[in-house]
Amino acid sequence: MEKEEILIIDFGGQYNQLIARRVREKNVFCEVVPHTVSIEKIKEKDPKGIIFTGGPSSIYASDAPKCDERVFELGVPILGICYGMQFMAYTLGGDVKRADKREYGQMEVKLNNKSKLFKGFEDTNICLMSHTDYVDILPEGFKNIASSNTCKIAAMENVEKDFYGVQFHPEVNHTIDGDKIIENFVIDICGCKALWKMDYFTINTIEKLKEKIKDKKALCALSGGVDSSVAAVLLSKAIGNNLTCIFVDHGLLRKNEVEEVEKIFTEKFDVNFVKVDARERFLKKLKGVTSPEKKRKIIGEEFIRVFEEEAKKIGKVDYLVQGTIYPDVIESGLGKSSVIKSHHNVGGLPEHVDFKEIVEPLRDLFKDEVRKVGKEVGLPDYLVNRQPFPGPGLAIRIIGDKKKKKLDILKDADYIFRDEISKSNLDKELSQYFAVLTDTRSVGVMGDERTYDYMVALRAVITDDFMTAKFAQIPYDVLDRVSKRIVNEVEHVNRIVYDITSKPPATIEWE
Numbered sequence: 473m474e475k476e477e478i479l480i481i482d483f484g485g486q487y488n489q490l491i492a493r494r495v496r497e498k499n500v501f502c503e504v505v506p507h508t509v510s511i512e513k514i515k516e517k518d519p520k521g522i523i524f525t526g527g528p529s530s531i532y533a534s535d536a537p538k539c540d541e542r543v544f545e546l547g548v549p550i551l552g553i554c555y556g557m558q559f560m561a562y563t564l565g566g567d568v569k570r571a572d573k574r575e576y577g578q579m580e581v582k583l584n585n586k587s588k589l590f591k592g593f594e595d596t597n598i599c600l601m602s603h604t605d606y607v608d609i610l611p612e613g614f615k616n617i618a619s620s621n622t623c624k625i626a627a628m629e630n631v632e633k634d635f636y637g638v639q640f641h642p643e644v645n646h647t648i649d650g651d652k653i654i655e656n657f658v659i660d661i662c663g664c665k666a667l668w669k670m671d672y673f674t675i676n677t678i679e680k681l682k683e684k685i686k687d688k689k690a691l692c693a694l695s696g697g698v699d700s701s702v703a704a705v706l707l708s709k710a711i712g713n714n715l716t717c718i719f720v721d722h723g724l725l726r727k728n729e730v731e732e733v734e735k736i737f738t739e740k741f742d743v744n745f746v747k748v749d750a751r752e753r754f755l756k757k758l759k760g761v762t763s764p765e766k767k768r769k770i771i772g773e774e775f776i777r778v779f780e781e782e783a784k785k786i787g788k789v790d791y792l793v794q795g796t797i798y799p800d801v802i803e804s805g806l807g808k809s810s811v812i813k814s815h816h817n818v819g820g821l822p823e824h825v826d827f828k829e830i831v832e833p834l835r836d837l838f839k840d841e842v843r844k845v846g847k848e849v850g851l852p853d854y855l856v857n858r859q860p861f862p863g864p865g866l867a868i869r870i871i872g873d874k875k876k877k878k879l880d881i882l883k884d885a886d887y888i889f890r891d892e893i894s895k896s897n898l899d900k901e902l903s904q905y906f907a908v909l910t911d912t913r914s915v916g917v918m919g920d921e922r923t924y925d926y927m928v929a930l931r932a933v934i935t936d937d938f939m940t941a942k943f944a945q946i947p948y949d950v951l952d953r954v955s956k957r958i959v960n961e962v963e964h965v966n967r968i969v970y971d972i973t974s975k976p977p978a979t980i981e982w983e
């Protein structure tokens with residue numbers, strides 16, 4: 473495949489991943505790199521264009537993020553967004569000033585639609601502004617190509633050098649048709665041909681894996697989630713039964729999940745599939761444990777132990793396969809991490825497994841791209857479109873002590889909820905939906921009998937990034953059906969509640 477890349481230089485803005493998404497949506501490959509990236513590294517990547525992101529700093533702050541100024545000498549088109557525009561203006565000899573107050577919100581901006589950047593626009597557009605500093609004097613060779621009532625220079629260009637800056641944020645939906653500005657930049661100005669398509673990626677990746685691994689052996693920890701399943705299938709297409717997949721059944725998966733994963737990987741793909749029944753082992757370890765953090769730690773560690781034991785039986789392998797995807801790379805690369813919960817991803821690195829190298833075939837892809845590859849390689853829709861499921865599984869959805877009986881109650885209740893959501897065609901709209909078994913029991917009446925049974929909570933959220941989320945406004949009749957079915961079909965449940973908190977202040981999972 474012909475090489476074609478846009479490099480996104482990160483100055484710390486909150487929408488950086490969105491910029492990358494927008495570029496990828498135009499079928500152009502891009503990477504986000506920190507502003508400290510060396511000029512040699514940039515040259516090595518040989519990008520067709522560069523985008524500077526926004527960021528919270530003022531260019532005059534002592535710790536203001538900057539990148540190597542030689543980036544302006546590469547002869548490559550550059551688009552600076554918000555802080556990125558100010559950095560460009562300041563570095564090239566313009567002047568940046570601080571306004572008395574911050575400008576935030578959707579503003580009407582007058583655009584010079586003769587500029588290549590604004591091709592196809594009317595002469596005004598609604599754009600999202602979010603800044604205090606602004607460009608006051610343009611650098612030499614630049615022209616003002618946009619303005620609003622409050623911002624005199626809302627965009628600038630130097631057509632000779634193909635340098636552009638916008639004070640607003642084209643990457644967010646609040647800027648109407650903002651993605652068209654990104655398209656004008658990457659396609660018309662940088663000359664990208666939109667080569668980044670998932671079928672190319674799939675064929676190319678399988679070929680590369682074949683070349684790299686040859687007749688050596690690889691090992692994959694399969695969780696049944698989308699990422700590890702897609703990674704395993706790519707490997708299986710490349711090296712067939714030189715791949716061994718280890719699937720640890722810790723008993724904390726959803727109803728029918730173990731059977732579904734086993735069926736796919738034993739019937740559809742030519743791999744060595746090892747299912748480890750570790751249900752008793754995990755339940756024993758979790759006995760009496762009620763602290764959410766402790767549960768997470770125990771499950772994470774135990775998972776690695778089981779995986780190591782199985783791997784040892786196989787002996788030395790050359791490659792360990794991981795389903796790392798691009799958001800994982802960006803987050804760890806830039807040192808952002810959550811301290812709210814210790815997230816555990818099945819497939820974390822075991823220490824005592826004898827392997828030479830890690831293979832991460834999905835490390836350049838976003839989740840929806842991984843799903844496209846999954847479809848491409850023949851994974852069934854229900855697996856590819858799965859909602860996220862946490863590594864510690866149902867353990868963090870049973871409040872308090874875990875007992876086999878409680879697990880069975882939760883699995884059945886959760887299954888009914890998912891079934892009704894899917895029958896109501898709400899599954900595409902909801903980002904995540906599941907049942908939680910609380911440790912509250914309450915009095916009810918069934919027939920003429922008093923009952924004293926568990927309360928199940930239903931949770932459904934809508935979110936893009938899972939960092940914040942809104943509770944979903946599921947129609948009452950759907951909730952009614954779910955509630956009736958659960959109390960009728962699942963023993964020991966006599967009360968259902970719906971969680972109407974958003975994140976923050978709640979988190980999505982209850983533990």
Ligand code: XMP
Nearest residue numbers: 814815816817860862863864938979980981
């Ligand atoms: P919270 O509960 O933190 O969840 O709002 C945000 C998203 O992360 C998922 N989650 C996890 N995923 N290992 C995972 O792989 C974990 O330990 C874990 N804990 C939470 C959660 O399901 C939601 O999608």
